[in-house]
Amino acid sequence: MAGAVLTIYGDAISGNCHKVRFVAERMKVPFRWVETSVVNKETRTPAFLALNPVGQVPFVTLPDGRGLAQSNAIMLYLAEGSELIPKDPFARAQMMQWLFWEQYSHETVIAVRRFHKHYLKKTDSEIEPSLLPRGEKILGLMNDHLAQRNYFVGERLTLADIALVAYTRFGHEAGFDLQKWPKVRAWVQRVEKDLGAESALPA
Ligand SMILES: N[C@@H](CCC(=O)N[C@@H](CS)C(=O)NCC(=O)O)C(=O)O
Structure with missing residues (x-):
C-alpha cells in the first residue's frame, strides 16, 4: 500500500543504500x-521478496505505491532535473560512464572485499585473492583521474561522485589504506563534506 512519503528499504551498513539516503537528503525528499538487514536475511523474507523479488536493498516505494530497485537507478530518479545530473549531454554521459563502471568494476571488488573481510570476518587467505590487486588498480585509476580535478565530472558534485564515494570511504574496511592514494582520500573528504556526512575515514 502506498505511504505518504518515499519509503527506503535499506541496510545501515550498505554503501549502495547510503547512496539513496544521501540523494534523498540532498534533494530534501521526505x-x-x-x-532491512542483509546479514539477518531480512531481504529474503516472503514479505520483502513480494516487494522486490531480487531480494536486495536498496529498494524504494514511492508515495503512489510504485517500487524501484538498483541504487543508481533510484539516485537518477530522485535527482532528476537537479544539479547532481549535468545538463550537457556529453557530461551527463560521462557521469553515466562512471555509474556503470562503479557497478561493474568498483562495487564488485571494493564492496565485496569489505563484506568478506569486515562483516564475515574472513582472513585474507580466505578471500578471493584477485580482489586485492584489482582494488589497488581501481584506486590507482581513480587517483590518476582526480590528479587535476576535484570531482569526477566537471567541477561539481554529481551522482558519479556519490556512487563512487559510497564504498571508497570504507576502503580501509576492505583492506585498502587510502593514504596510498592521497587524491582519492582528499576527494572522499570533499564529497563527505558536501553531503554533510560524518567522515567514515580513519583519522
Ligand atoms: N546493483 C545493486 C546491488 C544491490 C546489492 O547488492 N544489495 C546488497 C546489499 S549492498 C543486498 O541486498 N544483498 C542481499 C543479497 O543479495 O542477498 C544496487 O546497486 O542496488
Whole structure:
C-alpha cells in the first residue's frame, strides 16, 4: 500500500543504500527508512521478496505505491532535473560512464572485499585473492583521474561522485589504506563534506 512519503528499504551498513539516503537528503525528499538487514536475511523474507523479488536493498516505494530497485537507478530518479545530473549531454554521459563502471568494476571488488573481510570476518587467505590487486588498480585509476580535478565530472558534485564515494570511504574496511592514494582520500573528504556526512575515514 502506498505511504505518504518515499519509503527506503535499506541496510545501515550498505554503501549502495547510503547512496539513496544521501540523494534523498540532498534533494530534501521526505522519506522513512525501513532497516532491512542483509546479514539477518531480512531481504529474503516472503514479505520483502513480494516487494522486490531480487531480494536486495536498496529498494524504494514511492508515495503512489510504485517500487524501484538498483541504487543508481533510484539516485537518477530522485535527482532528476537537479544539479547532481549535468545538463550537457556529453557530461551527463560521462557521469553515466562512471555509474556503470562503479557497478561493474568498483562495487564488485571494493564492496565485496569489505563484506568478506569486515562483516564475515574472513582472513585474507580466505578471500578471493584477485580482489586485492584489482582494488589497488581501481584506486590507482581513480587517483590518476582526480590528479587535476576535484570531482569526477566537471567541477561539481554529481551522482558519479556519490556512487563512487559510497564504498571508497570504507576502503580501509576492505583492506585498502587510502593514504596510498592521497587524491582519492582528499576527494572522499570533499564529497563527505558536501553531503554533510560524518567522515567514515580513519583519522
Ligand atoms: N546493483 C545493486 C546491488 C544491490 C546489492 O547488492 N544489495 C546488497 C546489499 S549492498 C543486498 O541486498 N544483498 C542481499 C543479497 O543479495 O542477498 C544496487 O546497486 O542496488
